[in-house]
Amino acid sequence: MKKYDLLILGFGKGGKTLAKTASAQGKQIAVVEQSQKMYGGTCINIGCIPSKTLVHEGLESGSFNQAFELKEEVVTALNKKNYHNLADDENITVLDYKASFKSNTEVDLLDEQGKVVDTLTADDIVINTGAIPVIPDIKGIKESKHLYDSTGIMNLREQPKRLVIVGGGYISLEFASMFSNFGTEVTVLEANDKLMAREDKEIVSHAIKDLEDKGVKFELGAQTSEFEDKDGYTIAKTNKGDFEAEAVLLAIGRKPNTDLNLENTDIKLGERGEIEVNNQLETAVKHIYAIGDVKGGMQFTYISLDDFRIVKDKLFGSGARTTENRGAVPYTVFIDPPLSRVGLTAKEAKEQGYEIKEGKLPVNNIPRHKINNDPRGLFKIVIDATTNKILGATLYGLQSEEIINLLKLAIDQNINYTVLRDNIYTHPTMMESFNDLFNI
Numbered sequence: 195m196k197k198y199d200l201l202i203l204g205f206g207k208g209g210k211t212l213a214k215t216a217s218a219q220g221k222q223i224a225v226v227e228q229s230q231k232m233y234g235g236t237c238i239n240i241g242c243i244p245s246k247t248l249v250h251e252g253l254e255s256g257s258f259n260q261a262f263e264l265k266e267e268v269v270t271a272l273n274k275k276n277y278h279n280l281a282d283d284e285n286i287t288v289l290d291y292k293a294s295f296k297s298n299t300e301v302d303l304l305d306e307q308g309k310v311v312d313t314l315t316a317d318d319i320v321i322n323t324g325a326i327p328v329i330p331d332i333k334g335i336k337e338s339k340h341l342y343d344s345t346g347i348m349n350l351r352e353q354p355k356r357l358v359i360v361g362g363g364y365i366s367l368e369f370a371s372m373f374s375n376f377g378t379e380v381t382v383l384e385a386n387d388k389l390m391a392r393e394d395k396e397i398v399s400h401a402i403k404d405l406e407d408k409g410v411k412f413e414l415g416a417q418t419s420e421f422e423d424k425d426g427y428t429i430a431k432t433n434k435g436d437f438e439a440e441a442v443l444l445a446i447g448r449k450p451n452t453d454l455n456l457e458n459t460d461i462k463l464g465e466r467g468e469i470e471v472n473n474q475l476e477t478a479v480k481h482i483y484a485i486g487d488v489k490g491g492m493q494f495t496y497i498s499l500d501d502f503r504i505v506k507d508k509l510f511g512s513g514a515r516t517t518e519n520r521g522a523v524p525y526t527v528f529i530d531p532p533l534s535r536v537g538l539t540a541k542e543a544k545e546q547g548y549e550i551k552e553g554k555l556p557v558n559n560i561p562r563h564k565i566n567n568d569p570r571g572l573f574k575i576v577i578d579a580t581t582n583k584i585l586g587a588t589l590y591g592l593q594s595e596e597i598i599n600l601l602k603l604a605i606d607q608n609i610n611y612t613v614l615r616d617n618i619y620t621h622p623t624m625m626e627s628f629n630d631l632f633n634i
Contacts, residue, residue, distance in 0.1 A: 198224045200509075201301060201316035203293045203454065206235030208485040208498035208505070209322030210280060215506055217225070217285035224314055225280055226303065228292045234276030236324045236487070237495035240345040244269050245368060248348065249528050252375035258353035260261055261376070263350065267391055270289070271281070293323075293444050294455045298479045318481050318509060322498070325448040325487035330360075334421035336423060340428040341421060341442045354378055354440035358430050360418050361445035362389050364527045368539070369443055371529040374408045381437050383416040385431060390527075394539045395587045400572050401590055408530070450488045473516040474508050475501055483508075492523060521606035526595040531557075531571050534598035537586025537605055548585060551577040555631040557591040562622045566592050573631050575601075582610045593624045600625070 199221035202209040213223045232239050243414045245266045251261035277478055281288045289312075291303035296313060303312045327343035335341060357373050360364045362384030370380045389412065390398045402412065419430040421442065430437045452470045462470045462478045468490025475483045485501035487493045500520050507515040525535035532552075543550050557563050557571030571591025578585050587601045604614060615632035619625045 195298065195313045195315055198222050198314060198316040199289075199318070200224075201314055201319045202226070202322055203301070203320065204235070204486070204488075205276070205280075205288075206232050206322045206324055206486050206498055207237055207495045208502040209320055210234065210276060211499060211502045211560065211623075212320060212485075212505060213280055213286050215502075215510070217283050219510060220285070222285055222287075224287045224289055224316070226289045226291055226293045226301070226314075228290070230277075231273070233273045233288075235322075235495070235498070237498075238272045238276060239269055240348065242495055243272060244348050244527055245344075245372070249368065249372050249375075249530075251258075252372050253530060256375055256377065258376040258378075262348075262350065282398065295458045295461075296455075297351070298459050300481070315328070318483070320505060321454065321477075321482065321488055322452065322483040322486050323451045323488045325493055326451045327444065327634065328446045328449050329444060330446050332418055332421060334423075335444075338421045338423050338428050338438055338442070340423065340440060341444060343444055347441065347443045350441065356381070356439040357441050357443060358383060358428075358429070358437050358439040359443045359445055360430065361447070362386070362412070362414075363445060363447060364390075365447075366443070366445035366621050367401075368528050369406070369445065370410045371405060374405070374410050375530060379411075381411045381413065381439070383413050383415055383432060383434075383437065385415070387414050389414070390533075391540075393533070393535065394574055395542070397533065397572050397574060397588050397590045400570070401529060404531070404570050405529065414634035448493060450490055452488060454572065456521060464490060473503050474513065475517070476508075478529060492525070494523070494525060497523065499546055522602050524598045524602045528595070531568060531590065531592045532595045533588070533589045533590045534594035535586075535600045536598050537584070538576055539586060539588060540574075543576050543585050549579040551579045551634050553577070553631045553634040555627055557627075559630065560591075560624060560627045562624050562626070563592075565622055566624075568592050573627055575631055577611050577634065579633075582612060584611050584614075591624070597625055 200216045200223045202225045205227040216223050241618050247265045247268050248261050280286045294302045296302045302310045356379045359382045374380050416432040416434040418432045422429045427440045428442050464470050469484040471484050471489050486498035504515045520538050526534040527533050540552050553575040555573045558569035563569050573589045575587040576585040584605050611632050614628045
């Protein structure tokens with residue numbers, strides 16, 4: 195049995211960054227990654243980077259083939275770079291096996307046949323195995339040759355004329371927007387009666403209209419009961435009718451990947467199958483941590499990176515950093531144009547008892563929209579009327595994915611909204627919209 199200072203299960207953002215940090219401290223680290231295609235983690239290989247490359251290229255060229263070729267080049271280069279960043283470090287050993295807990299202190303390494311080839315132990319163990327797609331139990335789902343999860347749909351060799359997406363969440367909407375830009379006919383089947391129910395209703399109505407104007411069709415309240423393959427396409431059978439397509443994307447959601455024989459440990463799982471952790475990301479076993487998607491919560495690569503900071507501070511610092519002081523978390527839905535959010539909506543703020551002021555600015559009132567040649571969108575902010583502090587913002591429009599980060603900073607630093615209102619900004623930019631947006 196081999197002993198290390200630190201054992202990391204999974205090659206994701208938080209884990210790989212922690213490995214390099216521990217190496218700089220002179221520690222001996224083992225990183226176990228089951229798939230060579232996942233060097234660097236979900237974001238680089240099957241998540242943010244490939245999907246946003248496709249989104250960007252779809253907007254730039256509208257060419258399916260060109261976009262997918264570029265995506266493959268980008269992913270291959272980053273996968274290789276990430277592997278060598280760790281494997282070439284004299285203090286880090288990368289092991290291509292499946293990890294399986296033998297006890298609270300021992301982890302078996304399994305080959306492709308499930309045979310134990312080695313057993314490792316370490317002073318500290320970090321679980322960084324991410325999340326996997328939820329595959330619903332629907333008749334015909336295992337037999338169909340045209341069904342894909344979010345990974346498979348990004349490896350298509352031919353552009354489908356029609357795409358049906360089962361599920362209406364954020365991942366679904368991003369792919370719907372992306373494929374419609376390539377010219378594919380897209381239909382979204384959502385079981386609920388609303389899309390983006392947690393977002394500001396007015397902005398959602400703008401976003402849905404823009405998607406529909408691009409040709410995306412939405413069927414709400416659609417319960418999918420069966421898939422049936424015909425010659426070269428699949429029929430999705432629902433209570434709203436049958437929908438045919440050359441490709442069907444299953445976008446029901448993602449769940450924590452805990453296939454690690456955790457029953458051999460004292461690690462506890464939550465109601466949704468996530469690994470339970472405290473505010474320093476320790477599991478029920480004090481020397482074992484869980485970071486990134488596997489612990490549940492928001493599934494963003496930048497959360498995994500902040501998880502790294504918390505574990506780093508616990509192992510090598512003061513231990514003051516926790517999940518409770520990471521501040522507001524912004525996010526962007528990369529539809530066309532992007533929808534970005536941080537903090538509370540007006541509805542949420544009122545429900546929490548705040549007296550609010552609300553600012554609203556259509557994108558077509560921002561001079562920059564003429565240069566962008568895109569008038570679509572709406573910016574909204576929510577202010578605490580008592581303290582003048584910013585409670586939240588939802589920005590729907592070009593470059594919102596960049597601007598939202600400044601609002602996160604303003605919220606975390608308790609900056610009075612009038613500071614942003616009265617600041618001087620370069621012109622012509624989307625950022626100068628703050629002069630009007632905050633003029634309330």
